Amino acid sequence: MNSSTFVSESIMQTPPIVWTIAGSDSGGGAGIQADLLTMQDLSCHGCSVITTLTAQNSVSVSLVETVSQSMLLAQLTSLCADLPPVAIKIGLLASQAQVNILADWLTQIRSTLILAPFVVLDPVMVASSGASFNPMDLDFSPLIGLIDLLTPNQHELGRLCHHCVLAQHRNDNLNLESSIEIDPMSTLQLQLINDAKWLSNIFKCHVLAKGGDAHWQYDATDIYVSTSVPGASVAHSNAVFMLSSQRIVTNNNHGSGCTLSSAIACFIAHDFVIHDAIVLAKAYVNRGLALGFSLGQGPGVLARTGWPDDLQAMPLIKLITSDNLAQASFKHTAHNDFKSLQKPLGIYPVVDDLNILKQLLSAGCKTIQYRTKLDSDTCSDSLQRLTLETNIIEVIKLGREFHAQLFINDHWQLALKHGAFGVHLGQEDLATADLAAIAAVGMALGLSSHSYFEALLAHQHSPSYIALGHIFATTTKQMPSAPQGITKLTRYVSLFSRHYPTVAIGGINLSNLEVIAMTGVGDVAVVRAVSAAADPAKAYQALNHKWLQLTRALSKPSVSAEVR
Ligand SMILES: Cc1ncc(COP(=O)(O)OP(=O)(O)O)c(N)n1
Numbered sequence: 001m002n003s004s005t006f007v008s009e010s011i012m013q014t015p016p017i018v019w020t021i022a023g024s025d026s027g028g029g030a031g032i033q034a035d036l037l038t039m040q041d042l043s044c045h046g047c048s049v050i051t052t053l054t055a056q057n058s059v060s061v062s063l064v065e066t067v068s069q070s071m072l073l074a075q076l077t078s079l080c081a082d083l084p085p086v087a088i089k090i091g092l093l094a095s096q097a098q099v100n101i102l103a104d105w106l107t108q109i110r111s112t113l114i115l116a117p118f119v120v121l122d123p124v125m126v127a128s129s130g131a132s133f134n135p136m137d138l139d140f141s142p143l144i145g146l147i148d149l150l151t152p153n154q155h156e157l158g159r160l161c162h163h164c165v166l167a168q169h170r171n172d173n174l175n176l177e178s179s180i181e182i183d184p185m186s187t188l189q190l191q192l193i194n195d196a197k198w199l200s201n202i203f204k205c206h207v208l209a210k211g212g213d214a215h216w217q218y219d220a221t222d223i224y225v226s227t228s229v230p231g232a233s234v235a236h237s238n239a240v241f242m243l244s245s246q247r248i249v250t251n252n253n254h255g256s257g258c259t260l261s262s263a264i265a266c267f268i269a270h271d272f273v274i275h276d277a278i279v280l281a282k283a284y285v286n287r288g289l290a291l292g293f294s295l296g297q298g299p300g301v302l303a304r305t306g307w308p309d310d311l312q313a314m315p316l317i318k319l320i321t322s323d324n325l326a327q328a329s330f331k332h333t334a335h336n337d338f339k340s341l342q343k344p345l346g347i348y349p350v351v352d353d354l355n356i357l358k359q360l361l362s363a364g365c366k367t368i369q370y371r372t373k374l375d376s377d378t379c380s381d382s383l384q385r386l387t388l389e390t391n392i393i394e395v396i397k398l399g400r401e402f403h404a405q406l407f408i409n410d411h412w413q414l415a416l417k418h419g420a421f422g423v424h425l426g427q428e429d430l431a432t433a434d435l436a437a438i439a440a441v442g443m444a445l446g447l448s449s450h451s452y453f454e455a456l457l458a459h460q461h462s463p464s465y466i467a468l469g470h471i472f473a474t475t476t477k478q479m480p481s482a483p484q485g486i487t488k489l490t491r492y493v494s495l496f497s498r499h500y501p502t503v504a505i506g507g508i509n510l511s512n513l514e515v516i517a518m519t520g521v522g523d524v525a526v527v528r529a530v531s532a533a534a535d536p537a538k539a540y541q542a543l544n545h546k547w548l549q550l551t552r553a554l555s556k557p558s559v560s561a562e563v564r
């Protein structure tokens with residue numbers, strides 16, 4: 001089995017079922033039709049519940065006919081009995097009766113299905129041509145507590161927050177400190193942030209407020225308000241982000257909102273955390289817009305470009321905090337040049353014991369990390385603090401003696417002070433570490449990630465390598481995220497390995513090294529597989545030998561391919 005066979009086999013499992021509950025667009029660019037195309041393109045099985053028939057082409061909508069209440073309910077009941085969804089995208093709801101039926105039905109299935117589906121509501125209100133699809137006073141409040149994510153555009157957000165029935169409950173003002181000078185664009189941006197937070201609070205769900213129709217923005221910037229996100233770093237739960245992409249100026253944008261919400265449902269159905277689903281869906285829409293095409297005389301449609309695999313299509317992510325709220329326009333992260341790796345990391349042991357570290361260097365190991373949880377900040381014991389610094393001085397010296405790439409985990413100040421080859425930091429450290437100082441002295445930087453979202457945040461700092469984990473279950477560290485597994489690792493590698501050295505970590509040992517190698521990941525970090533072995537040096541050498549064999553075999557074309 002070569003690596004491409006393995007990749008396609010691991011990714012081509014039975015497709016997860018995703019539903020769209022939406023209106024039919026006879027022109028094929030938006031609604032049910034866009035959703036089903038998206039689901040097919042993203043390896044999901046799409047089922048449809050049609051709420052409305054529209055007679056439309058690329059120029060205008062000539063007739064809108066709502067399906068009967070019994071037909072709506074019959075579609076829901078029939079599908080649920082046989083094809084239960086992992087995720088549901090809800091688009092056009094044309095009447096109050098439809099909102100109410102759906103709310104009752106969602107309440108009921110939440111108590112009957114073993115796994116409640118993830119529900120995305122794209123509150124479609126007007127067609128891109130300007131035609132209104134549903135009554136101005138539509139009340140979405142029956143859906144409160146039944147939705148996981150809302151994806152209004154600027155127009156819909158304004159209507160939900162300021163004009164519709166929900167807005168009657170609103171009595172807050174834009175809470176701006178009068179002493180802060182804010183330019184008019186930032187005021188609009190702050191209004192979006194405030195509205196998105198309000199809506200998230202009312203619906204008790206995540207809100208992605210889209211900026212595609214906010215033409216006053218230079219870039220297209222969405223506001224993403226997340227509630228609690230199991231499986232994500234605590235720094236990224238209950239947080240507000242700006243997700244910014246270069247504005248793609250095109251008339252071929254019909255159905256972009258439908259495509260985004262159904263793509264989010266698909267990535268959720270493939271078991272990605274919501275942060276990942278959102279950035280992947282944005283990349284999917286960006287690629288679709290960039291390659292969109294025109295068929296009729298009006299706006300054209302998005303291209304279908306498959307699983308996003310292009311870093312340039314990914315949005316830039318900025319965490320909004322009370323400190324940077326006033327500069328709400330998007331500022332790029334300052335660019336630092338970190339030292340490049342001098343040699344591949346290969347099998348990269350992570351150790352906390354000086355003796356083991358020395359044994360491994362003597363056994364030929366050329367890249368190693370010193371990871372100790374002796375904590376210089378919180379430890380009141382000055383002896384421990386002294387031990388930590390003495391150890392760091394010692395391991396840096398050993399690294400130099402053996403011409404090895406010696407990384408210090410966490411303790412970047414001591415690594416800087418004593419001139420380590422590099423530091424390895426986690427996502428939580430990114431807010432506090434002085435990355436400019438690390439780059440300025442010519443040190444390398446390795447960053448951890450546990451999702452697409454975190455790997456993209458790492459990428460925004462252009463590190464020397466990106467670690468991807470944890471791949472398999474581990475007892476070495478308590479992880480907030482779930483094991484990523486081989487399929488996700490393969491996806492991450494495909495996106496990042498053209499740009500960075502990639503390192504897999506977590507539960508890796510001699511017995512699973514082959515499946516790791518088949519993902520195409522460049523390097524492998526191990527803790528227990530070396531440190532817990534009876535003879536760490538021998539364990540390292542066995543892993544290294546097998547890794548070299550595997551990577552050589554996988555990078556060479558097979559004999560039969562050469563003959564052909
Ligand atoms: C190579 C490598 N990858 C990941 C980690 C984990 O770093 P972090 O997320 O900061 O967690 P701690 O190791 O500090 O517990 C690593 N150390 N090395």
Ligand SMILES: Cc1ncsc1CCOP(=O)(O)O
Nearest residue numbers: 469470474476506507527528
């Ligand atoms: C520190 C860390 N970060 C992600 S997984 C991990 C521990 C990996 O340890 P092991 O190789 O023993 O599973």
Ligand SMILES: [Mg+2]
Nearest residue numbers: 409410425426
């Ligand atoms: Mg750390």
